[in-house]
Amino acid sequence: MSCHGAEGAQEVTLDRRTGTPVVALVGNPNVGKSTLFNALTGAHQHVGNWPGKTVSVAQGEWRTPGGHRLRVADLPGSYSLLPDSPDEALVRDVLTARPGERPDAVVFALDAANPARNLYLLSQVLDTDIPVVVALTMTDVAARRGTAPAPGALARELALPVVAVEGRSGTGLDRLADAVAEVLEASASPSRSAWAAGSPVAAELAALAGPAREAAAQTAQPARWLAVSLLCGEEPPGVPAALAGRARAAADRLAAAAASGSASASQEVDTDAELLVAEARYAWAHAVIERAAPRPVQSRPTLTDRVDRLLLSRTFGIPFFLAVMWGVFQATTVLAKPLQDGLGDFVSGPVSGGAERLLEAVRAPGWLTGLLVDGLINGVGQLLTFVPLMIIMFLLLALLEDSGYFARAAFVADRLMRTLRLPGRAFLPLVVGFGCNVPALAGTRILNRRSHRLLVGLLIPYMSCTARLAVYVMIAGVFFGSNSGTVVFFLYVASVLLVVGMGLILRPLLFRDMKEEPLVLELPPYRLPTLRVTGAQVRQRLSAFLRTAGGIIVATAAAVWLLMAIPSGTGLGGFGKVDVEQSVFGTVTRAAAPVVAPAGFGDWHATAALGTGLIAKEGVISTLAQTYSAEEDGDPKLTASLHGTFEESSGGHGRAAALAFLVFILAYTPCMATLAAQRAEIGTRLTVIGFGIQLAAAWLLAVGVFQIARLVW
Amino acid sequence: MPSLNDSRPGTTVRITGIDPGQAGGSRRRLLEFGFVPGAAVTVIARGATGGLLVGLGDTRVALDSRTAGRLRCGR
Numbered sequence: 001m002s003c004h005g006a007e008g009a010q011e012v013t014l015d016r017r018t019g020t021p022v023v024a025l026v027g028n029p030n031v032g033k034s035t036l037f038n039a040l041t042g043a044h045q046h047v048g049n050w051p052g053k054t055v056s057v058a059q060g061e062w063r064t065p066g067g068h069r070l071r072v073a074d075l076p077g078s079y080s081l082l083p084d085s086p087d088e089a090l091v092r093d094v095l096t097a098r099p100g101e102r103p104d105a106v107v108f109a110l111d112a113a114n115p116a117r118n119l120y121l122l123s124q125v126l127d128t129d130i131p132v133v134v135a136l137t138m139t140d141v142a143a144r145r146g147t148a149p150a151p152g153a154l155a156r157e158l159a160l161p162v163v164a165v166e167g168r169s170g171t172g173l174d175r176l177a178d179a180v181a182e183v184l185e186a187s188a189s190p191s192r193s194a195w196a197a198g199s200p201v202a203a204e205l206a207a208l209a210g211p212a213r214e215a216a217a218q219t220a221q222p223a224r225w226l227a228v229s230l231l232c233g234e235e236p237p238g239v240p241a242a243l244a245g246r247a248r249a250a251a252d253r254l255a256a257a258a259a260s261g262s263a264s265a266s267q268e269v270d271t272d273a274e275l276l277v278a279e280a281r282y283a284w285a286h287a288v289i290e291r292a293a294p295r296p297v298q299s300r301p302t303l304t305d306r307v308d309r310l311l312l313s314r315t316f317g318i319p320f321f322l323a324v325m326w327g328v329f330q331a332t333t334v335l336a337k338p339l340q341d342g343l344g345d346f347v348s349g350p351v352s353g354g355a356e357r358l359l360e361a362v363r364a365p366g367w368l369t370g371l372l373v374d375g376l377i378n379g380v381g382q383l384l385t386f387v388p389l390m391i392i393m394f395l396l397l398a399l400l401e402d403s404g405y406f407a408r409a410a411f412v413a414d415r416l417m418r419t420l421r422l423p424g425r426a427f428l429p430l431v432v433g434f435g436c437n438v439p440a441l442a443g444t445r446i447l448n449r450r451s452h453r454l455l456v457g458l459l460i461p462y463m464s465c466t467a468r469l470a471v472y473v474m475i476a477g478v479f480f481g482s483n484s485g486t487v488v489f490f491l492y493v494a495s496v497l498l499v500v501g502m503g504l505i506l507r508p509l510l511f512r513d514m515k516e517e518p519l520v521l522e523l524p525p526y527r528l529p530t531l532r533v534t535g536a537q538v539r540q541r542l543s544a545f546l547r548t549a550g551g552i553i554v555a556t557a558a559a560v561w562l563l564m565a566i567p568s569g570t571g572l573g574g575f576g577k578v579d580v581e582q583s584v585f586g587t588v589t590r591a592a593a594p595v596v597a598p599a600g601f602g603d604w605h606a607t608a609a610l611g612t613g614l615i616a617k618e619g620v621i622s623t624l625a626q627t628y629s630a631e632e633d634g635d636p637k638l639t640a641s642l643h644g645t646f647e648e649s650s651g652g653h654g655r656a657a658a659l660a661f662l663v664f665i666l667a668y669t670p671c672m673a674t675l676a677a678q679r680a681e682i683g684t685r686l687t688v689i690g691f692g693i694q695l696a697a698a699w700l701l702a703v704g705v706f707q708i709a710r711l712v713w
Numbered sequence: 714m715p716s717l718n719d720s721r722p723g724t725t726v727r728i729t730g731i732d733p734g735q736a737g738g739s740r741r742r743l744l745e746f747g748f749v750p751g752a753a754v755t756v757i758a759r760g761a762t763g764g765l766l767v768g769l770g771d772t773r774v775a776l777d778s779r780t781a782g783r784l785r786c787g788r
Contacts, residue, residue, distance in 0.1 A: 080745045114771050117747055147771070232741075271730070278744035282752070301757070304773070308766055309722075309758045317761020411775040415762040518739035519764060519777035520746060 020071045021184050023062070024094060026125055027109030028118050029077030030524045032137040034058075035167035036109055037074040038536060040176075057090070064177035073103065079117070081124040081225075082232060086450050095128045098220040105131045105183050107176070112142035112149055112164075115293070119285035120278075122158075126193040127225040131183040134162040135176055141525070145302075146294060153292040159192050168532065193224060199280035200257060201273070204231065204250040211243045232274040304404075304525040311408060321412040324405065325431050328396050332389060332435035333466050339388035347381030367575050370565055371558065379557025382616065383550050386438055386673060390542055393432055393439035397446060398537040400428075402529035406446075407521060414519050420503040421516045423447065426456050430499065433463025437670050441677040442545050451511045457682035458510075458690045459503055461670050464495035467617035471665050474621050478639050479646070479658040487659070491666050498667060502697070510686075545677070552676035560585070560615050560672075580626065585611065599664065599702035600650035600657030600710065605641075610664065616671040656709035660702040668698035717754065717765065717776070717784040725755040726786040739780055746774055748784055 027033045041060025058074040075094060076087035083089035094103065106125055110118045125132060134154070142148035155162035161179040165172035196202040208227040216223035219238040229236060230247035231254075251273035258271040311320050352373050359369045400406040410424035417424050425446055433440035440460045444453045472491055476484035507514055567578040568587040580586050581604075589611040593602045596610075605627045612619030628641040643654060650657035669675060669691055678687040720726050728748050731740050747769045748754070755768040765781045767774055776784075 079742070082741060082745070084742055116770050117745075117772055120745060120747070145771070274741065275731075275744060275749070279749045279751075282747055282749050305757050305768070308773070312758050312760055312766060314759070314761050321761070407775070411764065411766070412761050414760075414764065414775075414777060518742070518780040519775060520739065520742050520780060521775040522746075523766065523773040523775050525773070
């Protein structure tokens, strides 16, 4: 599937209807760019294009103290304009778009504590000839190390405006606004791109400048950027063949000259134009730092390094990692459970009861009461029970990310996830999936690549959540007695195997271009998370979840109520008064019974339970109880009825059928809320495909388990 | 020529080049992170499941062992 190809073609439209100047916020990941964005735009922002559709970009309005109104786009953090991910491709596409669609200015967030690699990206941004203002971030960290570059000296070296800012306190934002206003007013800024000076690349670039300018008139890309990217082996679309040929020849000359210059030393390594360009950019960066910073940066062990030697060591690395994951799991299950139940009880109890009495008082017709109370209020209640779970999940994510441990966890899990060609960070949403699939799906946003998000989004439903556990415990208790613990354990093992197996099947089928990726991961220093940043992240993610999945969860609950309320024929009772068995829902699940007969549980009671289980697994047991008119689980009548049904439908292999039923519960769609969350994260098409695969897998596995197990039992 | 993988934690080496090895984006990404010829790299720790944690100036970068093996270095 060409997920990546489709992304390359997407267009980013910066809102220009108002004629407001557009400022793009550019910088490496983890440099305080988003903190700066929040400080600049305050409440005037919106996040568009959620992952699963396209790359997400936050835009906002910046009202400067000088009375200017600017539109700010917070572009994804990236390391390079030669993209390695869709996020980075987006940054490149925005900065090298047609002249009228380019941002009017770039605010470049430069991490004072990590200047060299930041200057590398800056040198690329300068190649696009968009006016740049440098916002110097993390100056406090750099100052503690004694390596903070002075803004004045840096401005002199770069020939650019440089303003030290502190997003969290708002320091420097006024001066940043002035500097941006100034570059916007200056009509044409002279090119500041100086990195090539003194390098062998300079002469070849100069020779390419003329033809590149001519080509740029057609391709509408910045001329200098065009020349450099051609030299690095890129093939931007629409470049005349003559220019591409000249660039290739220039690159060959550079490589040959470099090879002859150091014939002995670099026989084993390949020197090419790309390497020379990178070398030249870094040489420039180091020269700038040397002149602008009080003392040169040196790798000396920091506190973070000492902690890492312990937390990443062979002795403590894995136990600590597992302990953290266990903590995440506990928090999203044990801690969230009472909150969830409390909210659920509150809605189904006082709220529903109150609404019912109120409707009764105004003599509302029965169907309206049913729709409002059993449909809508019940649906909103279901949605609400997810809220504490989501808050806990997003809080943990934010804490792990802000503290810096998350990158370490990704490093530790890298080896493990490599089997599925997924990055180590994919481990976390999968672990959360053991608790509940819905927050786990929202958690896939921590993955940088779309194809990784899509694959993990398809795998999460196979993680056995706690709602399924309740069904396992009940059914296994009825059929396996003292061995039920072993059966439940087997189901969890099966869940992990299913995730791995499905990953191995789906990846080559749907994501053929997903390569095993090398790990080159920046580990940020450990930090104490701040309440403000963490809180803002939780709020943003929660509101996104409610917006994208909330409506669907409520709507499906109402739709299912409707199916149960509509009688499947005449004379069965009016709308909203029919027995479940004789509703449209009952008729459909009855018709489905023969389909699962090869799995040994081709019986109406079982398929009706699976039908409500599709809405939420909590419904399985109550439906079984309802259809046998038993009280609830633990009722001796229910146990006896279940035994009878399964023995009959399986031809005397009740336990084999029960195990197959449990495997079906494990593998098929966990709940409607999961489907809604999936749709929000991976799109409608893949959600539908995934749904089909889940049903098919559940059926195949259940049939397989029954046919094998009945030989034994 | 020794690779970064052969270096013990605590030592600082200079990058001499990147093994062409397999094709793909990793060579470019390594260059972009600053693993260019002449760069001083300090090995800080070995990962619990393999791989290296290295320091490049004030940046800390985690590498899987295969990638670390592609980085040629000398003193």
